[in-house]
Amino acid sequence: MIGFCRTVGVFGVAAGVTRAVYEGLRRRRDERWERTNHAGRTVDLYAGPAVALGAALGALPAGAPGRGAAVLAGLAGGVCGAYDDVKGDHRRGFRAHLGALRGGEVTSGAVKLFGVGAAGLVAGALLKERPVDKVLAGVVIAGTAHFVNLVDVRPGRAALTVLALGAPGLLRGPLAAAPMGAAAAVVADDLGERTMLGDAGAHALGAALGTAIAAANGRVGLAVHAAGLVAAAVYGDTARDHPCE
Template sequence: MRRALSFAVAAGATRAVYEGLRRLPRDARWTRTNHAGREVDLYAGPAVVLGAAAGSGSAPVALAVLAAGACGAYDDVRGDHRRGFRAHSAALRGGEVTSGAVKLLGIGAASLVAGALLKERPVDKVLAGVVVAGSAHLVNLVDVRPGRAGLAVLALAAPGLLRGSPAAAPMGAAAAVLADDLGESTMLGDTGAHALGAAVGGAIAAGNGRLGLAAHAAALVAAAVWGERATSSRAHPCG
């Protein structure tokens, strides 16, 4: 019953926010040209942030979702062409705080706080934080084509339904705008992808003990390393 309620709250809130944003005058800051050259809005992003947070039923998870969404929104509005940890770390060492650095530091800090609130033992707190941050990064990493991030969220969160209701929130939020995303009328952007990923990570952290947290953390770190290498290869095809 709680799972169904969480799903319904997340889906309903997401849809209501999305429809409300679509009625507003089009804002160029929240408009993009997608891979097919079509102009789409980014309104699905803020919608899933609020929907996933509302349906989470967990203050720590909601905190991580809202923080991840806020950092992603900053990147959507103020981001530049640089990609990958190396590029943003290099800029940070040079005294420049890029939008990517804001995401890295902001989402990382919020994830560690959420992990600390979700778990009791120090090691588990850190592992939970890594899982939340890693999940946020992973979903954003796969968000390269219409609907891919939403489908990834549904696949990643579904097993968590066996352990409790938190996994239902990102599923409900993603499902509410999936058809629009696949239809190329909107996209999640960094705002929505990071927030949904954090929600999935929060559900994983809440439903697993130390062994499960360690396994998920290791897999997510490996995915981040692979993603960094792939990003570097695209940026330096002759390197």
């Protein structure tokens, strides 16, 4: 019963903070945080910073293990993603940004790639004791952040992905409830095409969810998740070069 109450509390804090921050940002309209979506509608990006703060603060009552790692990973994902939201250009995919880096240009995507990766490794080191497990956990955290961003191509898809992937984790601890609560708070607005998560929201939710996954798994589970996430990243990067339409 204590575990259930804590999980509900984590979900509620994350959802409440997210909603409060989102509504507060909406009252301070800023054109830098507006975009045209796939259907040509103007939507705001305020859900991004809102879910980043909601997921981070929501993780605080989750307790150990993993609270500090989740806060670090979620906030880092949100900050790096927000930088790309504001400063980003048309380039997409690892190879495009790494190619620019080889040419001496540091793109916003490269900042996001290395920033989220470094935060994932630090968070993984906070979660696990053995060096191999630390690295695997870091890959899972950063990889999940990238995966959630990868599926964020239509309204509500990233938020619904977080809710679906996080649900099984609720049986193993309250940590997954933080990104789920944050996602639940804005999913209706996302589906209604009033807002979008952007890179800030997708990376924050993904990093927080990845921390919950990493905290709940041993070496074999970490290795399986890491392999799947790396494969998804490679496929996603290749698909950008060979679109089906």
